[in-house]
Amino acid sequence: MQFLDQPIDFEPLADHAALTFVARVNAQQLMAFCGAAHTAERRLVALWGSDERDRDSQNGYALHIAFDMAEGLACLTLPLATENPQFPDLALPFPAANRMQRAVHDLIGAAPENGDRRPWLRHANWPAEFYPLRRDTPDARFAAVNEEYAFVRVEGDGVHEVPVGPIHAGIIEPGHFRFSVMGENVLRLEQRLGWKHKGIERRFVNMGLGEGAKLAGRVSGDSTVAYAWAYSQAAEAISGAMPPPRALWLRALLLERERVANHLGDLGYLGNDVALSFGLMQFMRLKEDWIRLNARLFGHRLLMDCIIPGGVAVDLDAVGAQAIVDQCQALGDEVTDLKQIYDEHAGLQDRFLTTGRILPSLAKLLGVIGLAGRASAQRWDLRCNHPHEPYDRLEPKMAIERNGDVAARALVRFAEIRESLHLIRKIVSEMPPGSIGNLARSTADKRGFGWIEGWRGDVLVALETGADGKIRRCHCHDPSWQNWPALEHAVIDNIVPDFPLINKSFNLSYAGPDL
Amino acid sequence: MIPILRQILRTGIVSEPAPAIDEALRTTTQRLSAAVLAQLGRALVIRHIDAGSCNGCELEIHALNNPYYNLEGIGIKFAASPRHADLLLVTGPVAKNMEVAVRRAYDATPEPKLVVAVGDCGCTGGIFGESYASCGRVANIIPVDVSVPGCPPTPLQLIQGILTAIAPGKAATERRDSSGGS
Numbered sequence: 001m002q003f004l005d006q007p008i009d010f011e012p013l014a015d016h017a018a019l020t021f022v023a024r025v026n027a028q029q030l031m032a033f034c035g036a037a038h039t040a041e042r043r044l045v046a047l048w049g050s051d052e053r054d055r056d057s058q059n060g061y062a063l064h065i066a067f068d069m070a071e072g073l074a075c076l077t078l079p080l081a082t083e084n085p086q087f088p089d090l091a092l093p094f095p096a097a098n099r100m101q102r103a104v105h106d107l108i109g110a111a112p113e114n115g116d117r118r119p120w121l122r123h124a125n126w127p128a129e130f131y132p133l134r135r136d137t138p139d140a141r142f143a144a145v146n147e148e149y150a151f152v153r154v155e156g157d158g159v160h161e162v163p164v165g166p167i168h169a170g171i172i173e174p175g176h177f178r179f180s181v182m183g184e185n186v187l188r189l190e191q192r193l194g195w196k197h198k199g200i201e202r203r204f205v206n207m208g209l210g211e212g213a214k215l216a217g218r219v220s221g222d223s224t225v226a227y228a229w230a231y232s233q234a235a236e237a238i239s240g241a242m243p244p245p246r247a248l249w250l251r252a253l254l255l256e257r258e259r260v261a262n263h264l265g266d267l268g269y270l271g272n273d274v275a276l277s278f279g280l281m282q283f284m285r286l287k288e289d290w291i292r293l294n295a296r297l298f299g300h301r302l303l304m305d306c307i308i309p310g311g312v313a314v315d316l317d318a319v320g321a322q323a324i325v326d327q328c329q330a331l332g333d334e335v336t337d338l339k340q341i342y343d344e345h346a347g348l349q350d351r352f353l354t355t356g357r358i359l360p361s362l363a364k365l366l367g368v369i370g371l372a373g374r375a376s377a378q379r380w381d382l383r384c385n386h387p388h389e390p391y392d393r394l395e396p397k398m399a400i401e402r403n404g405d406v407a408a409r410a411l412v413r414f415a416e417i418r419e420s421l422h423l424i425r426k427i428v429s430e431m432p433p434g435s436i437g438n439l440a441r442s443t444a445d446k447r448g449f450g451w452i453e454g455w456r457g458d459v460l461v462a463l464e465t466g467a468d469g470k471i472r473r474c475h476c477h478d479p480s481w482q483n484w485p486a487l488e489h490a491v492i493d494n495i496v497p498d499f500p501l502i503n504k505s506f507n508l509s510y511a512g513p514d515l
Numbered sequence: 516m517i518p519i520l521r522q523i524l525r526t527g528i529v530s531e532p533a534p535a536i537d538e539a540l541r542t543t544t545q546r547l548s549a550a551v552l553a554q555l556g557r558a559l560v561i562r563h564i565d566a567g568s569c570n571g572c573e574l575e576i577h578a579l580n581n582p583y584y585n586l587e588g589i590g591i592k593f594a595a596s597p598r599h600a601d602l603l604l605v606t607g608p609v610a611k612n613m614e615v616a617v618r619r620a621y622d623a624t625p626e627p628k629l630v631v632a633v634g635d636c637g638c639t640g641g642i643f644g645e646s647y648a649s650c651g652r653v654a655n656i657i658p659v660d661v662s663v664p665g666c667p668p669t670p671l672q673l674i675q676g677i678l679t680a681i682a683p684g685k686a687a688t689e690r691r692d693s694s695g696g697s
């Protein structure tokens with residue numbers, strides 16, 4: 001199998017929900033492929049590294065790069081030298097690679113040959129030569145240090161800096177934002193993230209497949225369903241035990257319920273950030289109703305641990321199905337009313353329109369994905385582009401807006417709530433009967449990939465087992481990696497007080513990419 | 516304006532009563548005197564600190580302000596600065612990268628510096644445990660008064676923990692020693 005006329009022979013992997021292809025390449029082939037992928041307007045999904053010294057003494061490390069191809073997921077692996085491992089800088093064709101490359105250096109010790117080499121996940125709290133994902137790195141503790149990070153300075157008469165975070169003023173995750181401002185206008189924003197890095201990828205090593213599912217479901221709690229499903233797909237590819245059809249339909253039900261819950265919360269907070277606290281209270285009430293039914297039917301308000309390798313841990317009976325249908329009807333009516341209030345509220349629209357704009361051309365350049373991408377006319381939605389069961393039967397409609405402002409991101413959320421409610425009703429009425437799980441036993445020395453369109457964007461899990469069948473390497477990729485840099489662009493020329501609104505309109509995960 | 520008012524009227528008041536306190540959540544004896552607690556009453560100000568959670572606990576803390584739980588309705592509100600706070604609500608295992616920030620926030624909080632550790636991670640380090648990048652439970656970094664387990668704890672459990680922190684308690688009101696703090 002070849003892509004984009006590149007002389008690289010990809011091997012298709014069996015037992016994957018989305019068609020998945022892997023290939024080993026050299027640096028020259030990789031760069032040629034990246035150039036071709038960029039020209040063909042394909043996108044970088046994820047980039048990560050691994051330590052392979054126990055398998056190959058000469059090429060002891062590897063860089064893995066996954067692309068979204070028209071045919072499916074293509075993962076290229078570039079072996080790196082044991083001594084001084086380096087790889088070509090991919091940030092030029094794909095700007096989103098910048099932070100991922102820096103994370104690879106922090107975790108594995110393989111660096112891009114040129115370009116940005118500042119640390120990303122490491123904040124001076126452990127030594128530069130302590131690479132946590134190298135197999136021979138011992139468990140260790142270090143004293144905490146307050147880091148001096150080399151922010152890019154904006155100079156000129158009247159320019160000053162506003163540092164914000166890591167602890168923010170609201171109930172928000174920690175991150176640092178350095179604004180360079182002139183009066184009220186933001187000239188530049190630079191983000192410093194990685195505060196929540198808690199060594200998840202090292203934690204995965206030597207876990208069993210089942211145990212790993214719990215951890216994957218806690219990479220970013222608001223997307224626990226998306227992560228658990230992606231992880232389970234990868235684990236099932238390794239075990240060869242495909243989940244029964246009913247389990248897949250139940251997973252889709254859970255995923256759409258997660259999407260609706262998060263969109264409801266975001267729409268409330270978007271109202272709140274323009275001083276319409278009425279909107280916050282109404283949407284938070286609807287969200288609470290929604291997740292209370294989660295707790296009643298599936299035993300967990302956020303649906304954690306409902307998806308497990310091999311199937312699902314929860315089922316739905318006729319009474320539960322009816323409760324879901326009734327709730328979809330009631331919620332749909334309420335959201336329609338509230339949307340009309342938002343649409344007609346002059347103060348709200350004044351703050352939403354043209355605020356925090358990412359034009360489609362810029363979104364394409366930066367590789368913005370998921371919900372934020374769709375608000376800037378980027379047609380990426382795995383449920384539509386690479387539909388696996390049951391999305392191949394459900395045929396979801398993609399929500400697309402072109403303005404790329406706060407208003408557009410709100411509209412995409414409204415449209416996706418309506419579509420998800422439609423999908424949920426369809427799932428409940430057409431769900432096949434049968435068992436809800438198969439036993440997923442691990443297989444030694446095998447790779448598996450999982451790829452799911454969560455509410456924020458696509459989550460990728462790349463899993464590999466060792467000779468003992470335990471996890472050798474598990475990389476979880478959050479869509480926020482791609483979209484955080486876009487936020488830096490979205491705030492340029494906006495006023496500082498609009499930043500919370502713009503930030504909320506993206507609502508990116510800190511925990512997900514910090515890992 | 517009329518649709519907004521109509522919606523408010525149609526919704527009515529949905530707030531539910533607060534749960535009873537649970538003495539089992541307390542990790543130290545109540546160190547505040549009855550007089551101080553009476554002064555504090557229910558006019559409690561909370562500063563939330565995410566020290567490294569998965570953000571699941573944050574979703575449930577957000578829910579505290581929804582009309583069902585209506586935390587402000589019982590006199591408890593969230594502040595934007597630790598300098599305005601009576602109580603720190605801390606989630607997550609403390610990520611190594613957050614250690615300095617958490618200590619500074621604690622130092623910036625005026626007495627009585629009540630601390631409620633939230634979630635399995637805040638109570639024990641949870642699934643993330645301790646490592647080069649994680650300091651584990653909140654009590655490893657700052658003194659904790661009340662621990663609310665759960666993954667994540669429900670809003671009712673959170674309110675229960677917060678109310679327990681300002682309830683009289685059974686035993687003495689001795690000042691706790693500050694070992695474990697900075």
